[in-house]
Amino acid sequence: MPDALIDVDAVRLSYGARCILDGVSASVIAGQTVALLGPSGGGKSSLLRCINGLNHFDAGRIRVGEHTLLPNGAENSRATRGAVHRLAGMIFQDFQLFPHLTALGNVMEAPVHVLKSPKAAAREQGLALLERVGLADRADFYPRQLSGGQKQRVAIARALAMEPQVLLCDEITSALDPELKIEVLETLEHLQNTGLTLLMVTHEIGFARRAADQVMILADGKIIERGPPSEVLDRPQTERTKQFLSQVLG
Ligand SMILES: Nc1ncnc2c1ncn2[C@@H]1O[C@H](COP(=O)(O)OP(=O)(O)O)[C@@H](O)[C@H]1O
């Protein structure tokens, strides 16, 4: 697929004797939003971590932009891993903000320390990003002074500060109350409209239906189904997907 920004090809991953990813192939087209769904323990987080270079894998290959990660990590140069890590920003359920830094400090941290951007430029960019996620008035607040939804929006701004080509979101609304979920999901939809590519692990079926271009179901170590939300969510082809959806939809 020429336009794919991420191309995962026959990736296998085992922890000890347990096979978690059993030949996963998947792709994400630039500018699209892909929702990754599947049962707990099915390997969704592991797959995102492989794509972002945080996890080694045992077989297959993963291309992100122009960079290809090979199995076992040994052959991946530091430069390749660094490049992949930058292209694919990751956000987690528990925010992982630096508690001793303000919202703006969190957003400026990587540009200043990793990219060696001048502080004034990083500050200007940081303020613009906080404005993009609707937090211009919270720049000087510490994480403990922010709601969960605000913390997650700071985490989004912090990831965007590295100018990634894709954001990998791992259940980023799972820890939030319903109204805070909505503000984070609305922020993502706003970013989608600016052309950002998203690969999201989520249990928000309503969001997936509304905002995803593609839905992928990861179960039993494989992508068992993929397609537009109207197909996968409303007309699932496999019993496994039907069973999973009936559990999440309650
Ligand atoms: N570092 C690890 N070492 C051993 N087992 C792990 C490790 N990380 C995850 N696992 C196991 O791999 C399986 C898949 O985990 P995970 O990728 O977190 O699934 P999901 O995100 O779909 O819930 C789980 O059984 C989990 O316990």
Ligand SMILES: [Mg+2]
């Ligand atoms: Mg997970």
